[in-house]
Amino acid sequence: MTAAVLAVIGVLATVGLALAARRAPVLDRARRLRARSRLRLPTHARDHLAVALARADVDLTPDDAVRLWLLATVVGAGLAAAVSLIAAALVGLGLLVGAPAALWWARGRADGRVVQALPATLERVSAALRAGATVGESLDDLASGPGPLAPDLRRVTARARLGVGLGDALARWADERPLPGVQAVTGALALAVGIGGACASALEGLAESLRAREAARQEAHALSAQARMSAIVVGSAPIAYLTFVSLTDPGSVDALVGTDAGRICLLVGVTLEVLAALWMRALLRGIS
Numbered sequence: 708m709t710a711a712v713l714a715v716i717g718v719l720a721t722v723g724l725a726l727a728a729r730r731a732p733v734l735d736r737a738r739r740l741r742a743r744s745r746l747r748l749p750t751h752a753r754d755h756l757a758v759a760l761a762r763a764d765v766d767l768t769p770d771d772a773v774r775l776w777l778l779a780t781v782v783g784a785g786l787a788a789a790v791s792l793i794a795a796a797l798v799g800l801g802l803l804v805g806a807p808a809a810l811w812w813a814r815g816r817a818d819g820r821v822v823q824a825l826p827a828t829l830e831r832v833s834a835a836l837r838a839g840a841t842v843g844e845s846l847d848d849l850a851s852g853p854g855p856l857a858p859d860l861r862r863v864t865a866r867a868r869l870g871v872g873l874g875d876a877l878a879r880w881a882d883e884r885p886l887p888g889v890q891a892v893t894g895a896l897a898l899a900v901g902i903g904g905a906c907a908s909a910l911e912g913l914a915e916s917l918r919a920r921e922a923a924r925q926e927a928h929a930l931s932a933q934a935r936m937s938a939i940v941v942g943s944a945p946i947a948y949l950t951f952v953s954l955t956d957p958g959s960v961d962a963l964v965g966t967d968a969g970r971i972c973l974l975v976g977v978t979l980e981v982l983a984a985l986w987m988r989a990l991l992r993g994i995s
Contacts, residue, residue: 709726716890722931744810752769753769753770756773757769757862757944758767758774758884759810759811759814759884760810761817761858761859761862761883762814762815762816762817762818762884763810763813763814763815763816764813764817764820765810765813766853768856772837776802777932778805779804780806781799783798783801783802784796784798784799785968786798787799800972801857809956810903817855818884819886820855820888820920821855821859821884821886821889822854822888822889822917823855823921824854824855824856824882825856825888825889825892825914825917826914826917826918827908827914827916827921828849828875828892828919829892829911829913829917830896830911830914831849831915832845832846832849832896832910833906833907833908833910833911833994834907835848836899836903836906836907836910837907841900841903842873842896842899842900842903843873843900844866846860846863846864846873846896847864850863850864851893859880859883860882862876862880862883863876863877863880866879873897873900874897874900877893877896877897878897879892880893880895881893888917888921888951890922891913891917892913892917895909895910895913896910914963936967938987938988942980942983942984942987945970945980946980947967957967958959
């Protein structure tokens with residue numbers, strides 16, 4: 708009797724485990740489908756945000772960046788709500804607007820690292836061409852590794868695999884990263900796609916030219932350090948003076964903020980200060 712009961716239990720357990728094993732792949736596929744069905748950004752918006760994140764040197768995917776931005780906004784506003792509703796509104800609005808503004812302000816942050824990495828990248832592509840590889844294979848290898856160019860090259864290779872064509876993908880990269888060095892590199896690589904290993908020497912020559920250009924740019928940047936410091940001192944002097952006066956003689960500030968003429972002067976002064984800061988920034992960018 709005991710043996711019969713154990714036999715029945717064994718058969719039932721075997722059948723149950725077999726059914727569970729058959730259901731496991733189905734459940735796994737269902738989870739994957741459910742994960743892919745999450746709300747995602749439109750393709751056009753995702754492409755633009757990916758370029759902005761790469762240029763700002765932010766190592767996040769567009770979807771993750773948006774989720775983190777919204778989560779930070781909700782959490783910040785919720786914490787500020789413990790103080791007051793006005794504080795919650797201000798903090799929420801500040802995070803909601805501040806993150807895109809910070810991303811815009813940091814645009815071009817990674818451009819210097821990208822430009823510095825271009826010569827070594829060209830030399831690696833040239834070495835791969837001499838070894839018999841193609842431009843696409845060498846770019847795939849570079850995109851799978853670390854480095855400041857890896858995010859850009861991953862977008863290039865992904866577009867090429869989708870059927871855009873490596874030449875068109877390289878041209879899109881030049882549009883996304885409007886730097887003279889990138890434009891020269893994309894043009895040379897597009898030419899090498901059709902010619903192949905015969906372009907190896909030309910790629911090495913371009914790498915040397917880009918390295919010399921970057922050295923000259925860094926020298927000019929070092930020589931303009933005094934001009935940048937002067938711009939910082941001149942630009943911050945009015946703000947520092949206003950802060951000093953407000954602390955040492957608060958009564959004198961009342962005329963500035965308590966009368967119509969004072970408010971007009973303050974508004975005009977702040978406007979001119981902002982315009983001057985933007986103008987000096989543009990001039991210093993032209994020098995360096």
